[in-house]
Amino acid sequence: MHTIDLTYVGRGIHEELVAYVADQQDYYEQEAVHVALRDGCAWDGERVRRTATIGLGRAVLSRVTDGIPWTVLCVNTQRPLFWLLAREAYASVEELKGRRIGTHAPRTAPGCFSRIVLRKHGLDPDHDVRSVVMTPGDYGHHLRRLAEGSLDAAFVGSTLAPEVTAQENGLRLLAFVGDHFRIPTVGIAVDPTHIAPNDPAVLALVRANRRALRTIRDDPDLAVRYVNALIPSLSETEASRHYQRYIARYFTADGRHDPSVAAQAVSSVAQELGVSTVPDAADIYRTEPAEGSGANRLPGS
Template sequence: MHTIDLAYVGRGIHEELVAHVADQEGYYADEGLHVAIRDGIDWDIRRLRGAATIGLGRAVLSRLTDGIDWTMLSVNTHRPLFWFLGRPGLESLEDLRGRRLAVHAGFTAPGCFARIVLRRHGLDPDHDLTCVVRAPGDYGMDLRMLREGSIDAAYVGSTLAPEQVAEEEGLRVLAWVGDHFRIPTVGVAVDPAHHSPESPAVQGLVRANRRALATIAARPDLAVDYLASFLTRLTRDEAVRHFDTYIGPYFSADGHVDLAVAQEAVDLVAVELGVATQPAAGIYQA
């Protein structure tokens, strides 16, 4: 049996759902593979290189800024699961001008994506609003800050369902990042200096990941069961709506990449980071 570490670098169904399906449905075992799913959120890039990673966004930023030849071997979705939530009175991203936004740091993948989306809506994140840097998590403190009025909006991830939270808290869903910026952000990536993409362990991991994607596409009821196990505040009907809105239509059934989408995204990320871009075809083999 082959063994490999697989690290997620963000919490929520965005990174965890597909690996969870592969694990729970026995797809890793079918490949003769022992996969240790690791919490790599606080790992530095040197430690992360020793594992396969789910976080393609972080791997792309690292490739552009650190010169590490991360190679993307399977892609789950091209639409990042992050949202902007606003207090009552805000109806669009343009309304954030002059306001306070809780958001991830710009050097992180989700923070970089947020800055790209804000710029697309005519907002300079360094001058047109006040960015309150927050670490990713369950976003409970961000919701508390919204209730207290110490921030006007928050950038949140898939540890919560935005419509359900907005309804309960009297908030507004201002935008879904996936509607405004597409990039292959989750799947399977390795650093070839540590794991050959052709090794039996890596190839087995990729096959299991793609099998889990096919299961999610073919068996939505089962996929909703797994989704609901993460988003425990949702009723069954709410979990179905969340799946039908954000997962079912947009998660790949085969793990392949759209290189045109990937190239546009890599170019935008490089501009945001102030570094040279790279050909997407050299980054993504999915």
Template sequence: MHTIDLAYVGRGIHEELVAHVADQEGYYADEGLHVAVRDGIEWPTERLRGAATIGLGRALLSRLTDGIEWTMLSVNTHRPLFWFLGRAGLETLDDLRGRRLAVHAGHTAPGCFARIVLRRNGIDPDHDLTCVVRPPGDYSMDLRLLRSGAIDAAYVGSTLAPDQVAEEEGFRVLAWVGDHFRIPTVGVSVDPAHHSPDSPAVQGLVRANRRALATIAERPGLAVDYLAGFLSRLTRAEAVRHFDKYVGPYFSADGHVDLALASEAVEAVAAELGVAPQPAEKIYQV
């Protein structure tokens, strides 16, 4: 039996759902793999290099800025599961001008994506609003800050369902990142200096990941069961709506990448970071 560490670098269904399905449905075991799913959120890059990682966004930023040749071998979706959630009275991203936005740091993948989306909507994140830098998490504190009026909007991830939270709290979903910026995001990536992409363990991991993606596409009821386990605040009907709106239509059934879209995304990320882009076909071997 082969053994490999698989690290997620963010919480929520965005990073965890596909690996969870692969694990719970026995797909890793079918490949003769022992996969240790690890919390790599706080890991420095050097430690992360020793594992396969789900976080393709972080791997891409590291490749562009650190020169580490992270190689993406499977892609779960091209639409990042992050949202701009605003207090009552705000309706669109344009309403964020002059407001306070809780958001991830710009050198992180989700923070970089947020800045790209803001710029695409004519908003300079450095001058048109006040960014309150917040770490990723379950976003409970961000919701408290919204309720209290300490901030006007928050950039949140998939540890919550934004539509349900907005309805319950009287907030507004101002935008879904996936509608404004598409990039191959979450899946399987390795640093070839530590794990050969052709090794039996890595190839087995990729096959199990793709099998889990096919299961989500072919058995949506089962996928909703797993999704609801992460989003326990949701009723079954709310979980189905969340899946139907954000997951079912947009998660890949085979893990393949859209290279034309990937090339545009890499250029956008490199421009935001102020570094040189790289050819997408050398990054995404999917």
């Protein structure tokens, strides 16, 4: 039995769902790997580097800004699960000019992606809106500030279902980040400085991850139950709608990505971060079929 630490760096189904399915379905055990799932939300980059990570966005940002040689081996989705919610008075992103928007820190992955989305709507995040940097979590604080009027809008993550949250709190869903900016953001990545991509534990982890992705695609009823387990405030119907809208439509079935999407995304991230030397996306995203033997390999893997 091989052993590996797998770190998530954000909460919500965006990072947690696939690993949760792999764990609950015993795919790790069947692939002969013991996976210690670690909460790295508050870890610094050096500590995360000593583990495999789910957080491809954070890994890619550190590759672009600091040259950390993260290598992506499996991609879960190219549509970041973040949303922009606003008070009822605002019917479009453009109407937020001059308004207060709750955001992630600008040099975090969701913060960077959100800034790119604002620019696509003609808003300079440093001059056209009043960005209020807030610590992510369950986003309850964001919702309270929207309710009291100290925020006009806020970017939120996948610890909640945006349509349901908007309806329950009298808000508008103005944008799904994944509709406006695509980047391979969650999956499996390692830093070869510390963990070899062809390490047997890594290969087993990738196979299990791909099996979980296939299960999510092929068994909707099971996938909806797991979505509901991670967002227990939803009804079964609401969980099913959330799955159909954001998971079934956008999660991969085989862990592979679109190289053209990755190349454009890396270029956009580098531009947003003010980095002139852009790494080759093909050197970051290497989602070839996993090698090595395993108890249950996907067809074609």
